[in-house]
Amino acid sequence: xxxxxxxxxxxxxxxxxxxxxxxxxxxxFRLGINQFAEAxxxxxxxxxxxxxxxxxGLAAAVGLTWLSSGGRDLGRLVALAPVALGGCxxxxxxxxxxxxxxxxxxxxxxxxxxxxxxxxxxxxxVGTLIGASTVVAGLLLLGTSWATPDDxxxxxxxxxRLCTTLAPDGTTVxxxxxxxxxxxxxxxxxxxxxLLVVGLLGWLAAWAAVRRxxxxxxxxxxxxxxxxxxxxxxxxxxxxxxxxxxxxLSLIMANALGSSQxxxxxxxxxxxxxxxxxxxxxxxxxxxxxxLLSPPRVAVDDLPPPPQPADPTPVGAPVR
Amino acid sequence: MSSQLSVAxxxxxxxxxxxxxxxxxxxxxxxxxxxxxxxxPPLRQLxxxxxxxxxxxxxxxxxxxxxxxxxTRRGGGTTVQVPAVDAVATTRAHLRAAATAYAKQVAALxxxxxxxxxxxxxxxx
Numbered sequence: 154x155x156x157x158x159x160x161x162x163x164x165x166x167x168x169x170x171x172x173x174x175x176x177x178x179x180x181x182f183r184l185g186i187n188q189f190a191e192a193x194x195x196x197x198x199x200x201x202x203x204x205x206x207x208x209x210g211l212a213a214a215v216g217l218t219w220l221s222s223g224g225r226d227l228g229r230l231v232a233l234a235p236v237a238l239g240g241c242x243x244x245x246x247x248x249x250x251x252x253x254x255x256x257x258x259x260x261x262x263x264x265x266x267x268x269x270x271x272x273x274x275x276x277x278x279v280g281t282l283i284g285a286s287t288v289v290a291g292l293l294l295l296g297t298s299w300a301t302p303d304d305x306x307x308x309x310x311x312x313x314r315l316c317t318t319l320a321p322d323g324t325t326v327x328x329x330x331x332x333x334x335x336x337x338x339x340x341x342x343x344x345x346x347x348l349l350v351v352g353l354l355g356w357l358a359a360w361a362a363v364r365r366x367x368x369x370x371x372x373x374x375x376x377x378x379x380x381x382x383x384x385x386x387x388x389x390x391x392x393x394x395x396x397x398x399x400x401x402l403s404l405i406m407a408n409a410l411g412s413s414q415x416x417x418x419x420x421x422x423x424x425x426x427x428x429x430x431x432x433x434x435x436x437x438x439x440x441x442x443x444x445l446l447s448p449p450r451v452a453v454d455d456l457p458p459p460p461q462p463a464d465p466t467p468v469g470a471p472v473r
Numbered sequence: 474m475s476s477q478l479s480v481a482x483x484x485x486x487x488x489x490x491x492x493x494x495x496x497x498x499x500x501x502x503x504x505x506x507x508x509x510x511x512x513x514p515p516l517r518q519l520x521x522x523x524x525x526x527x528x529x530x531x532x533x534x535x536x537x538x539x540x541x542x543x544x545t546r547r548g549g550g551t552t553v554q555v556p557a558v559d560a561v562a563t564t565r566a567h568l569r570a571a572a573t574a575y576a577k578q579v580a581a582l583x584x585x586x587x588x589x590x591x592x593x594x595x596x597x598x
Binding site for chain 2: 255256257259260261262263264265266267268364366367370373
């Protein structure tokens with residue numbers, strides 16, 4: 154139940170940030186009547202499928218969290234909720250890009266240019282993704298290498314710490330025990346499998362965004378922008394998957410290490426570092442999800458703007 | 474190579490689409506807008522952008538290669554092969570030919586030189 158509440162609070166936080174961004178930001182591109190009509194259609198089409206991907210992804214993530222609340226899966230389903238979110242967003246991007254209709258006009262134009270992914274990705278953004286992947290890989294490795302079987306013999310579910318201490322009567326006694334859940338291979342193997350699937354989907358979505366046809370050479374500037382936005386969405390979908398995976402992993406490990414009777418100084422330092430990583434990952438999750446929920450807009454004017462005072466009229470005298 | 478160069482296909486033109494493409498690429502190469510080493514768009518990408526069959530674009534590229542203007546390498550794409558030409562002279566020659574054809578068409582319509590100049594100014598805008 155607590156997990157569901159946390160997930161819903163994070164989603165609400167992202168929605169609030171997204172709403173503020175939308176309200177305070179002007180459209181990135183404003184098109185006149187019938188200006189770049191084909192590009193506007195493609196922008197609308199890909200945006201719709203992207204929104205479908207986000208909606209289905211959020212529903213899947215909340216659904217998996219709710220299904221996991223019974224406890225029968227021992228938390229494996231909720232561990233895969235971020236993968237479901239990112240995977241659905243990426244599928245939405247793939248479908249939107251691959252289902253763009255072929256050109257239908259009698260005069261068709263194309264730029265003499267070879268398109269590649271490098272032309273449309275932001276290096277800083279990719280660097281952030283690589284950094285997040287490294288952090289998650291480190292967390293999965295740490296969790297798996299320190300994990301021990303639980304009391305039912307299921308491998309990789311608990312953290313066992315044993316140590317000796319001095320009893321009041323002067324004798325040494327063995328203390329400690331196992332604490333769980335701990336993200337060992339019981340959780341990290343399915344998580345890793347899910348992340349690899351998301352990685353493949355990310356590559357496919359990026360390829361589809363670059364491969365999509367151009368809507369005529371006259372709108373190439375707008376079209377290049379649309380592709381950059383799509384590739385940014387792909388990277389953000391992967392980022393939100395990684396951040397939403399890293400946050401609970403690191404917080405759970407921080408708690409288990411910090412609360413063990415046999416914690417050493419090293420364990421305490423690692424616990425604090427993991428808590429910091431968890432906090433940062435939570436903020437990144439909310440921020441990136443808010444960015445996905447508030448994409449740049451292409452505004453299309455339906456009517457010409459009304460005449461303003463001092464605008465020259467067609468015959469030359471200004472409007473009073 | 475400028476990314477603003479473009480080619481167009483008019484499906485109502487009786488000239489086959491591959492010939493329209495071949496002609497336009499040849500013009501870009503002859504006028505120096507595409508120089509030696511510049512890459513032509515990949516076959517499938519150009520076919521997808523223009524909504525044509527891959528074979529149609531492929532034929533245009535084959536004709537350009539047969540004329541010695543481009544070279545296609547497996548895995549290396551299609552690149553322009555001709556050495557640097559006197560682009561200015563070639564462009565001027567094409568301009569003179571286009572102007573002569575336009576002037577003949579305006580005369581055939583029974584219009585004057587002023588009409589021709591006015592129409593050209595409006596079209597340029």
